Amino acid sequence: MNRLWSAIRFGLLDMRGDWRRFGLIIACLAVGTALIAGVSSVAASMEETLESNAALIMGGNIELSRADRAATAEEVEKIGQFGQIANVIDTNVRAESAGHDAFVDLISIGIAYPLLGEVVSPDLPPGASPFDFLSWRDGTFGALLDPLMLDQLGAKVGDIVQIGGTPFEVRGVLGGVPDAPVRGFRLGLPAVVTTEGFSVLSDRTSPLPGLGTYFRYKVVLSGGLDPDAGKAAVEAALKDPAWTVRTARDGLGPMVRYYDMFMRFLVIVGLASLLIGGVSVWTGMSAYISERAPVIAILRSMGARQARVFLHFLVQVATLAGIGVGTGLVVGGSVALVALPIVGRSVGVDLPPTLHALPLLVAGGVGLLTAFAFAYLPLLQAQGVSPVDLFRSKASASRQSPGARCCCRCNRCRCCSPLPPSSGSPS
Amino acid sequence: MNDTPGGGISGRAPIIALKGVNYTLDVGGRPLHILKNVSLAVAPAEVVAIVGPSGSGKTSLLMLLAGLERPTDGSVSVGGQDLRKLGEDQLADFRRQTLGIVFQSFHLIPSLTALDNVALAYEIAQPELGLKRTREAAAAALEAVGLGKRLDHRPAALSGGEQQRVGIARAMIAKPQLLLADEPTGNLDQQSGATVIELMFDLARKQNAAVVMITHDPSLAARADRVLTMTAGELVESARASA
Numbered sequence: 168m169n170r171l172w173s174a175i176r177f178g179l180l181d182m183r184g185d186w187r188r189f190g191l192i193i194a195c196l197a198v199g200t201a202l203i204a205g206v207s208s209v210a211a212s213m214e215e216t217l218e219s220n221a222a223l224i225m226g227g228n229i230e231l232s233r234a235d236r237a238a239t240a241e242e243v244e245k246i247g248q249f250g251q252i253a254n255v256i257d258t259n260v261r262a263e264s265a266g267h268d269a270f271v272d273l274i275s276i277g278i279a280y281p282l283l284g285e286v287v288s289p290d291l292p293p294g295a296s297p298f299d300f301l302s303w304r305d306g307t308f309g310a311l312l313d314p315l316m317l318d319q320l321g322a323k324v325g326d327i328v329q330i331g332g333t334p335f336e337v338r339g340v341l342g343g344v345p346d347a348p349v350r351g352f353r354l355g356l357p358a359v360v361t362t363e364g365f366s367v368l369s370d371r372t373s374p375l376p377g378l379g380t381y382f383r384y385k386v387v388l389s390g391g392l393d394p395d396a397g398k399a400a401v402e403a404a405l406k407d408p409a410w411t412v413r414t415a416r417d418g419l420g421p422m423v424r425y426y427d428m429f430m431r432f433l434v435i436v437g438l439a440s441l442l443i444g445g446v447s448v449w450t451g452m453s454a455y456i457s458e459r460a461p462v463i464a465i466l467r468s469m470g471a472r473q474a475r476v477f478l479h480f481l482v483q484v485a486t487l488a489g490i491g492v493g494t495g496l497v498v499g500g501s502v503a504l505v506a507l508p509i510v511g512r513s514v515g516v517d518l519p520p521t522l523h524a525l526p527l528l529v530a531g532g533v534g535l536l537t538a539f540a541f542a543y544l545p546l547l548q549a550q551g552v553s554p555v556d557l558f559r560s561k562a563s564a565s566r567q568s569p570g571a572r573c574c575c576r577c578n579r580c581r582c583c584s585p586l587p588p589s590s591g592s593p594s
Numbered sequence: 595m596n597d598t599p600g601g602g603i604s605g606r607a608p609i610i611a612l613k614g615v616n617y618t619l620d621v622g623g624r625p626l627h628i629l630k631n632v633s634l635a636v637a638p639a640e641v642v643a644i645v646g647p648s649g650s651g652k653t654s655l656l657m658l659l660a661g662l663e664r665p666t667d668g669s670v671s672v673g674g675q676d677l678r679k680l681g682e683d684q685l686a687d688f689r690r691q692t693l694g695i696v697f698q699s700f701h702l703i704p705s706l707t708a709l710d711n712v713a714l715a716y717e718i719a720q721p722e723l724g725l726k727r728t729r730e731a732a733a734a735a736l737e738a739v740g741l742g743k744r745l746d747h748r749p750a751a752l753s754g755g756e757q758q759r760v761g762i763a764r765a766m767i768a769k770p771q772l773l774l775a776d777e778p779t780g781n782l783d784q785q786s787g788a789t790v791i792e793l794m795f796d797l798a799r800k801q802n803a804a805v806v807m808i809t810h811d812p813s814l815a816a817r818a819d820r821v822l823t824m825t826a827g828e829l830v831e832s833a834r835a836s837a
Contacts, residue, residue: 168719177714183705272660465701468660469715469764474685475725555662557701558653558776 174475178482192451193491195230195444200534201502202437207499207526208503209510210430212518216511221415223283224516226253226346228394229401230418232411234379243384245404249397250389252277255346256365258380259355259373260331264320270353270374271316271330274344275365276301282387283347284584286359290324290337300362301338301361308364316356335360335531341582346385349418354378365536396521441533444491445541449482450547456480460552468554480549488538492531500527609772609804610636610659617654617827628654629665630827637769640750641795641805643815645808645832646824652808655824656774659806660693661685673771689720694765694793694803698777700757702749708760709745712736712767719768719783736762740792755786759793766797773798779814791817 182189222228231246236254238246248254254277262269276286278298286297288311301309310330312322317340320328331453341359344350354375371380388397394414402412457465459480466476504520512519556576606803617629627704628651636642645654657663658670661677673692680688689695698703702711713732720728736745739759748759753769758778765773778794779787791814798805823832 173717173725175723176725177706177710178715180710181703270617367672446753461701462703464707465703466714467686468644468689468695468701469718470686470687470688470693471718553659553662554695555657557695557697557699558657558662 168361169253171478175482176476178479179432179486181459181479182483182486188435188455189451192444192487193494195447196488196491196534196538197494198442199437199444199500200492200530201499202440202495203434204496204499204504204527205506206430206433206437206499206531207524207530208258208500209506209518210434211526212503212507212521213430213510213516215523216516216518220516221418222387222394223412224346225349225385225418226255226281226283228388228392228415229386229398230413230415231386231401231405232383232413233409234381235409237382238384242407246384246386246401247400248404249386251279251387251393253277253282253385255383255385256281257350257383258360258365258371258408259369259378260326260371261374262316262320262330262358264322264328267320269316269319270355272353272357273330273358273365274359275362276359277362280385281345282385286337286344287342289342293316294460297359297382298361298523302363303334307334307336308330308360308367310335310364310589311339311341311359312337313341314359316358320501330360332362332370333368335364344364350499356427376494377384386509395566428491435539437530441537443510448487448538449541449545452480452542453548454483456545456549459549461557463549463552464554464557467552468557470562476552477546480546484538484546486540488535488542491538492534495534496527496531499530607638608635609638609640609673609788610634610806611669611671612658615665615670617651617658617663624796627827629658629683629798629829632825632827632829634822634829636772636804636806638804639799639802641798641818641821642807643818643821643823644806644808644824645810645815645831646810650824651827652824653776655829656776656806656808657781659772660695660774661688666679679837683761685707688769694768694770694773695775696758696761696775696778697764698780700749700754700761700781702760702764703755704749707746707748708736708741708752708756709733710721712813713763715764716767721774732763735767738797739763746825753786754782755790758786759781762794762797766803770803773799773803775809777808777810779809779811787811787814 217224228250238254243252256275258275260271260273262271276298284307289299291300291311301311308327312328312343317323317337322328324337324339327339328337329335339355344359354539373379386397388394388399392400394416398412398414401409417443434569462477466479471479500522502520506507506522509519527557607816612632612634612736615629615632616627619626619628632655644655646652654663659672660664661672661680664678674687675688677685677691703714706714709729709732713728714724716731716760717725717728723731725732733742733745736742739762741759741763744752744756749760752760773794775794779791782790795805795817805818807814809815821832823830
């Protein structure tokens, strides 16, 4: 152990004065590691959140949907045997107000909606039922409108706007619905009305062809029924293949895949950065070791074995890699902590700032592996330097005559020697 | 050359025994004879100076003695070891256990202090000692060459004479049987050179180490036990000063 510590100490001491030249190597390793650490941490947080809050994000343990019609009373009764039900109708209509119009992603909610989570609106009293809040009052149904739509329509809370050719009172600004992440990409700006309000729409024509109306039934399974078992049981009970039944995990699948692909892309960016860092390590270490040839020759002249020389420079590579990768992990982890709530807001999922050990370990491992893999050849190059150069270097003038030894052996003769000529007199 | 310079010391086992050594390089398909039939015996603690014109093969001879080059034919035995039979790592062990080398251009590691330059050599020679004892020994070695107050100076902050004294401390700290000196005063002024040589001979005498020294300085050569002259790859004994 004494032997190792001594070698490490001298390896580190030998780096003094060369730190500026190592800046690029450290920076490249740090950037690559930071990218992988940051992206992997965000991906891990997102995956964990989606896994643990899948039911909340979808608004139930399972969801049944179809596009051609609503469930019959008999079907509702069958579904109701498995737990609580909340129904939602998704469609697209046009809204108009004072000569302005907007393309609406209309969410029509049933009385029990939402079973999990809550509709966000600053105008909705705490604990109030959104269905009750938007139900018939003073001659109209109510609606919660996205603030952008209010701008488009030039309307404000309390105004009457036409949705699907039917007047609705704007009762509040819509902040969000709890199952927004699984609704996927939607055309139009969201507005919430009740299913009763939906039933009185005079014009349900879609503003664009091909956009259908979907009748969805979200179920929170009772009796601790497993979602997959619940899905199978509901399918068996309904015996109608027109129903699409999804568990929360199924529902999140496309979303997880989408973000997974995005994260993979960013990881590829990180790996590319590390590759560049690796090439930088390679060229940087090659140049460094070429310049350090006199030191290597001195070590060899003192009787250092090739392994001892290798260790001397391995310590230096390890130090550079440690600093670069360590910096990358700190930066990547910090960026992930800052980015998680922002990413969460953008995708409609609550992503608390947390760090995960595994992505950081993987990023650190990849960073270190890159550094050592690309430093390996330069380290081998260090072993090949001979102390002969120390003798040859002083004989600059006399040994250079008529190429006497220039062609004998690469890196062992004066003309090939990496050592600079000294001012010594010829032998 | 048919005689063996140093043949008269046959009563003691020589530290160096070269017999019929030829060293030839192939340059563009033509042989370049660097050393021709060189034989040499050097006794323990003997001081031998090698003189001769530039390009005569002095440095090549030194490199053969250090195991840095291999002869084309003939035998090279140093410290009882046939260098032709040793592999790279064995040659490194041989240098660590048997040799000290003093260079004309000092060749100190610029990033290390004088103390660490010497300590590194000792750490390589005696890795099991530990850092504290290694540094203590290095400090003592530098004290012995009069640099006790310059331990923490890096080479750039030392004069040429001081650097060469660090080089001598480094070469001698592991108490080698043989010290190879390649024009040790070549980069020093006369006064510094005299001091350095005095020091080197003194340490070699105290440690009972043989010295093989290349020099162009006749006054320095005259202080050796024997002076050998290298001419066009051939070695001849030109003087026996004190043997």
